[in-house]
Amino acid sequence: MKTKSSTSQLVVRNLVVSVKTKHILYGVNTGAQSGDLLAIMGPTGSGKTTLLNAIAGRVQSTSGEITMNGQYFNKHLRRRLGYVLQEDVFMPSLTLYETLYFTAMIRITESVSLKDKQTRIDDIVKALDLKKCLHTVIGDFFVRGLSGGEKKRANIACEFLTDPDIMLIDEPTSGLDSTTAHNLMNQLKNYATQYNKTIIATIHQPSSQVYHMFSKLLLLMDGKVAYFGKASEALNYFERIGMPCAIHFNPADFLLALLSTDDETSKKIHEEADRHNIYTATHVLESSAVSFDDVCVVGIDKEETSVHSHHAWPTSFWTQYRMLTWRQFRQSKGRILHKYEVIESLLLAVLGGILYFQTDYSYKTLRDKMGTIFFSVTYWGFNCMIGTVTGFPAERGVIKKEREAGAYRLSAYYAAKITSDLPLILITPVLFYCIIYWMSAIGDGVLFATFLGVNLLFCTVAQSIGHIIGTAMPDMKLSLKLVNTYMLFSLLFSGFFNTHLPDWVKWAKYLSIVHYAFGCLNILSTEGMPVLWCNTTSAELNPTCTGNTTIITIADVLKDSGIDCPYFCYTASLGILFIVLRVLGYYVMKWKR
């Protein structure tokens, strides 16, 4: 179910865009109306993407105005724009159908029935010839999936689903062979005319067949307009200003070559453009089938009858949360429960189990017991943090794209991420502890449940830190460096490396998450150990036996490792850390968005 749009008109007047001190666009005037296929062409770096970004509201303009049917863009009006970015960013583990289904469920308002959403998916799949690859995974660098051309069409299909009145497409044909490029442009042209939509696309080197599909053409050169008007009149215009195109020459090649020549020609093109007033905004309006006043009225009608939501978001928080959890689970499942990850954990558990096999609890073997716990906690600290940090970049681009399109609330995404990842990240630690706990005889069945609970809490805390680091850091390399630094710090202050630290650094152990887990688990596992007489051989090396000490308790030994709080104090600290870090994680995401 696609809606045939009533006439709408986009007008860009005197648009200036500067970033810091650099001018990118200088007073650009352009426009398009329903049914148009406006092509933006120009040499690389001439400002084509910046213009699209400015229209889509993703780049702040320095001055000038952009209106749709005479109204300035606001959040609601912007929902009537679709923007297909140059990069095809998707969740790689989902199939194309799952991707389209997710988009339909989250970006089409809930007033449209499920059946209609399904019909809309079917229509678009057919129109863009995507049926063959509908159940293929999107794929990425590691897993082969859709081809480049299919990905490009999938990207366009996702935007078509929202049924925008104006579609902005950045380089739809880049990386496609000429036949595929021609077919795609043909599909876009048909879409524009059949459904009365406006399509604005930047394009690099169209074939002459594709060039003749454009209804309007905007030529940019160094951020300024070199030509704007009907594509069919561009060659006549350049001929009139003394730059004729040779017969049988591809018009697009000729125009691009013209715009990339010497300074003298550039200067002349700009002077002629000024002299002929070729690109004033009134030119757009005059060439329209309807007057400016008419389109304003049509625009108001359209708003009232549109299937687009008037609410801040197309769907409710609950729908967003539900769909995001569904997608997140599918995306994370393969990564977190990857067979190599599981095999690695099981092998390490068996290795640890063999190393500390059935060690009894005595003061002589206490370091071994502590070693088992230290080894396990260290492994899961690194594993959970690194897993989270490395998993985030694949999502970052998708979330950014979807959030910029106003698809869902950040809070819905965050809540969904926590919920969907949680059961997944706990499965492998459970298997790990099932092996190592019993092989190394840490304790009985009752203790096992508490032991496991504390370990899982520790894993979620480590994951929360990984999430904050992954969100805050600009790239994965830096994130991994920070994870390493923090974990090594955490290990140094955990208590395992029994050091006699100067008083002024002792507080640092409270910043170590390993310290909390290590402390808690050691207290739990050594509970009930008898006192030790200092005149026995097993006490000889124990530093707690000094001077006139006759007996020592397990509490004394643990205190010597800096473990000086009751176990519930450590567990509560981990619980509080979990809550604080989760809340902090949300605000870091908000800050970095």
Ligand SMILES: Nc1ncnc2c1ncn2[C@@H]1O[C@H](COP(=O)(O)OP(=O)(O)OP(=O)(O)O)[C@@H](O)[C@H]1O
């Ligand atoms: N955020 C930014 N900061 C500084 N310069 C920028 C920024 N964004 C764009 N530019 C510069 O503005 C110019 C125009 O960039 P833009 O991406 O719009 O060009 P383009 O015509 O789309 O190029 P291409 O065809 O290669 O994609 C370039 O010189 C680019 O380096």
